[in-house]
Every structure is written in C-alpha cells, then in structure tokens.
Amino acid sequence: MPPVVERQIEVLNTLGLHFRPATKLVKLAAQFQSDITVSRGERTLSAKSIMEVLLLAAEQGTMITVRADGPDAEEAMEKIASLFARRFEEE
Amino acid sequence: MEIRKGVPVSAGYAIAPAFVLDSERYRIRKRAIGKSEIEAEIRRFEEAVKVSRQDLLDLKQQWSDRSGNRLSELFDSHIMVFEDKRILDEIKKRIGENHFTPEYAVSRVFRKYVKLFMELSDGYFRQRVSDLHDVERRLLRNLLGKKRETLSRLQEPVIVIARDLTPSQTAQLDRNMVVGFATDAGGVTSHTAIVAKALDIPAVVGLGTITADVSGGDRVVIDGNRGHVVVNPDEETLKKYRVLSRNFQSFEQKLNEEFKNLPAQTPDGAKIKMFANVEFPQEVAIALAHGAEGVGLFRSEFLYRGGKEPTETQHFEAYRQAAEGLGGKPLVIRTFDLGGDKQFMKNPETEPNPILGCRSIRYSFKHLDQFRTQLRGILRASAYGDVRILFPMVSSLEETMTAKMQVDETKELLAREGTPFNEKTPVGVMIEVPSAALTADLIAPHVDFLSVGTNDLVQYTLAVDRVNERVADLYQPAHPAMIRLLKHIVEAGRRAKIPVTVCGEMAGDATFTLFLLGLGVTELSLAPALIPEIKKIVRSVTLAEAREIVEKVGEFGKASEASAYLRQRVLSILPEAF
The missing domain is CATH 3.50.30.10 (Phosphohistidine domain)
Structure with missing residues (x-):
C-alpha cells in the first residue's frame, strides 16, 4: 500500500491562489507520480490541472486540504507545504 | 433540449x-464524424494543441527578451492549459466517444469551464473567464486553420x-x-x-x-x-x-402587401407620415419595401466601425448613397451620438457617469474637427436629395444656436469653395433631455423641426437606467410626466408651425399610436418592419376618437393605469394588435 498523506494548509499570500501561484503549484505537483488533490469544502480538484486549481478560487486565508496518494506522497506533501509557507515567493 | x-x-x-x-x-460546425475519422481528428486536435503551445512559448520568449521575466510568467498559465491533461483528455473523449468534431468538442468543454468560473463569487477568479476565451480562441484558430469563417x-x-x-x-x-x-x-x-x-x-x-x-x-x-x-x-x-x-x-408579408402603398391616414382624413429609423445605408431599400415615406432617423454611428474616425469622403458617400436610394424622399441624418452607452473608439475617455457626461452633441462640440467633417459630408450630400440635419441630446437653446452656427459656418466655407449643397437644408433637434422638452417652446422658433427621442427622454425624466434590470420595471413610457412633456413638445411645434416627429421606441409601439395621433404628432419614425402594423392602426381610428383618448389619458395618475387604458383602446379597435 502506497502511503496517503493529507494536510490542512492555509493560503497565506495576499492574492490567494491566483494565476502565478496556481501555475507554480501545478508545475510542482506535476513532478510527482502521486495523485495530488486540493479540496475546499465539498470541492475536490486535481492539483495537476491549472483549470481546476483556479476553480478552487482560494483567496488569502482560505483553509484547503491537500492530499497526496502514491509512492512519493510524503516528499510531494513536504514540497507543496513549503511552497505555500513561502507564500509562493510572491511577496 | x-x-x-x-x-x-x-x-x-x-x-x-x-x-x-x-x-x-x-464559426464552429457541429458535425458527427465517422468512426474511421476519429483517429485522424484526434491527431488534428493534438497538432493544434502543440502549435498553440508553441505560439505561446514564442510569445513568452519575445516578452521576456523585452520586459524581463515578470510579464512572461503570465504566459505560463496559458501554456499550462495546453499541458493540462484533464482538459485535453476530456476533449479527446468527446471526439472519440461522442464523435464530435474537435472544434465542437473544444467549444463544449470550454463552455463547461466558463460556466463553472462564472459561478465563482470572487471577482478575480471569475474574471479568468476572459483568459479561457483567449485560450479557446487560440486553439480554435489553429484547429480551423485557413478554413475559418469570421x-x-x-x-x-x-x-x-x-x-x-x-x-x-x-x-x-x-x-x-x-x-x-x-x-x-x-x-x-x-x-x-x-x-x-x-x-x-x-x-x-x-x-x-x-x-x-x-x-x-x-x-x-x-x-x-x-x-x-x-x-x-x-x-x-x-x-x-x-x-x-x-x-x-x-402573416407579415400579407400585412405588408396590404398596407405598403396606402397612406397612414384616418378615415376622417388626418395623416401621419411614416418614416423609418435606419442604421446602415443598405437598409434604405428595406425601409422603402415596407412603405416608408422617408428616413426619419439615419444613425450615423456605423461610420465609426473599427474605431477609426471617418473621413469627409466616407461621410459624403454614405449619405449620398442613402439620399439617392430614397429618390427625393426625406433623409434625416442625426449627427454622431457618441459617448454615453455608445462607445466606439478603441480608447474611450472614461467618465464616472457617462450618461450624464460628454456624449452626443456635447462630444461633437468638444471635437469640432470631427463635427465639421461630418457637417461637410452631410451638406455635400444635400445636393443629391432631401437631406436634413438632426442634432442629438441638445439640452438648451444655447446648444441649439451653437450647433446651427457650426452649420452656417460650414455652409459659408462650402459656398466659397463653390461646392454644391442645398442652402435651405432643414435643421432640427432631438428632444430627449427634460430641459429641452420643458423649453421646447423656446427652441422651436429657431429650428425647422423637432424630433422626440423617447428612449432617452424616458430615461432622463424618470431617472431610470434603461439597461439596468434591477430598475427596468420603472421604465414606464406612459408615466404622467412623459404624457405632459409630450403634450408640451407637440404644442410647441404647433405654435412654431414646424413638424414634430417621434422617433424613439414609442413610435413603433402599438400602445401609443392612438395617443400620438390624437396629440397631433405629424410624423413617426420607426423600425421599417413595424410600419405596416402601425399604419393599420392609424387607418382604423378617427382623429376625433384619438383626441378623446388623449383627453382621457391625461386624467390618469399612474403609469400602469394609462398604459392599461391605451392597450385596451387599441385592442378594441384592432383585436390582433398585440
């Protein structure tokens, strides 16, 4: 059984998951084999699709759930959490 | 369905x-593709994705050369859509399983996402719809190649x-x-x-x-x-x-054939002239085919197509073509009605409240070069038919005089050059602002005709934005304020012995035909297709009856009552009116 990792992450950067941060997130997620999803409320969307990440419409302060499922799930989660924590290097 | x-x-x-x-x-064709075509169509789609992605990579490169990384990053997100496996797979699925053409499949899938984005509450994310449109257009352009139809x-x-x-x-x-x-x-x-x-x-x-x-x-x-x-x-x-x-x-054809060659005249002999509102010179023929006795409102804004200022020759040719097409019947040309809700220029000057801003004749006064160019075009065309000049949005006698002065100066110049024009070209003003309506008696003696633009007059009198759905129900042309203003305007025209035309929505609305007739309006200008129907109403009533209706309408305190009464009267005369 490959590990499944799940974590609640707050969107810290001012503009939220707008174009550039979303692009960075999708690019990062694409590097991993694991299935990676982002959820907000009822909505669960693929972190590897730019369209879906934008559809999350996560503004600053939103709590989202990131879930990684696959052989490199742990590493993926660390890198993604760190990207959010660094506010996508936007500001 | x-x-x-x-x-x-x-x-x-x-x-x-x-x-x-x-x-x-x-244009996208919806066509089912055969089983044998699927593979080739998917390949065509993949090729278009590849080309679209490469286009963007090239653009990104150009921009980063010019302005550094920051801006070129914006292209990344569009590029990523073309790398978005989910979307690409979804489109391919529609091609493979539903047998859609790639174009139609793209349109269907993008429409789905557009809808999802439109439902978002956050403005920034909702506005990504325009990015989706951009990406979709690029893809379609590459899919359709040279075959594309605009x-x-x-x-x-x-x-x-x-x-x-x-x-x-x-x-x-x-x-x-x-x-x-x-x-x-x-x-x-x-x-x-x-x-x-x-x-x-x-x-x-x-x-x-x-x-x-x-x-x-x-x-x-x-x-x-x-x-x-x-x-x-x-x-x-x-x-x-x-x-x-x-x-x-x-039904429409029959109505038109029956009334086309008959005058709009009541059984007791009162006549009302039927003019057409026209947007493009080519419509003059449509107007005549519906029995129009002339063009009562020739909107000149079409000359601004493409956002460029028209030249004097373009003005002249368009007006001459229309005048000649009318074969001596009147052609009332309204000078530019620019600004306000009619933005034509690529970079319009933004105003906080454009409807009360620099629009129409005010815009013309601020852009005298453009205004003079248009007046020269109109006056030169006046040598080829019964051309008349109409100024929109005039709000005072001063503006009327200023506009007339521009005409006189233009005439003088043309005369000095020896360019032919009609020295007696009639000049009129639109009455569509309450201040002009209330002072119509002061303005009328200085012009050759008045033309009531009911759409703007209702909007300004009742303070209702006509396109705002939240207040659209307050847009009531039968409001007692409108009834009074109309009476005043027609009376001012009668005293000055000049014709009063109604050229707004009201002119083509069967509800108001009897009222306008009884009031003493001498001309209506309306959409060509509506002429036969309105003519039929005029021919079904006596002037005496119409006057009685005006009397009665003046007694109502509520717009809803007045409008219900008017509708009921029309129906009693002509049951099939609505």
Missing part, C-alpha cells in the same frame, strides 16, 4: 446553428450568441447570413434590440448566461415572439417551430 427564457425584442422565428461571438469569433464572411446562416452586441460587432456582421440574435445582457432598448428591429431579425435578449449555455454549432431556435431560445431542440419542437415560422412570415 434546453429552453431558456428572455426578453423578446424583435419578432419572428429563426432556426440555425449558433455562432458564439465573444468566446469563439469563428462573422463578416460566413458561408451559411447562423444565429449570433453574444453578451451584448457592440456597435462595432454589428457593423461587421454579414446581414444575409445572420438570421437571429440571443444575448446575455440587455433590455428592450439595448443596442442589440435596436439593431435587430432595424434589420428585422428575430431576437431575444436578457438571457443571463446564454453565452455559457450554447456551444458554437449547437442548433438553436429563436422565438422572438415569446422570448424563448431553444438549444438543441428535439424533432417535435423543431417541427412545431418550422410551421410557426412559415405562418409568421406569410
């Missing part, structure tokens, strides 16, 4: 494939689906191939409504999200009588509409 309800603004029926204007700009050169009839038609889009459309309109925005007096009526094309507006509900190539039915739009109708519905459409056409 899906039925959507909106506001019917131009009667008739149309059945044709959709052309979604804002997102696609190119709105100005179509090969088959289409129904245009748009947010709201802009005047420049209208100017580009191929009028032989566009058979219907359906728009998200707009009310009875929106630009789309005016154009549709002028061109006699069935239209439904105010549909909310029709641009997101329809994909290019979907078969669409427009029911301009009831305000319905049917997307992908079933066979039975289609059959029903085909019959309705045939019957409606023959």
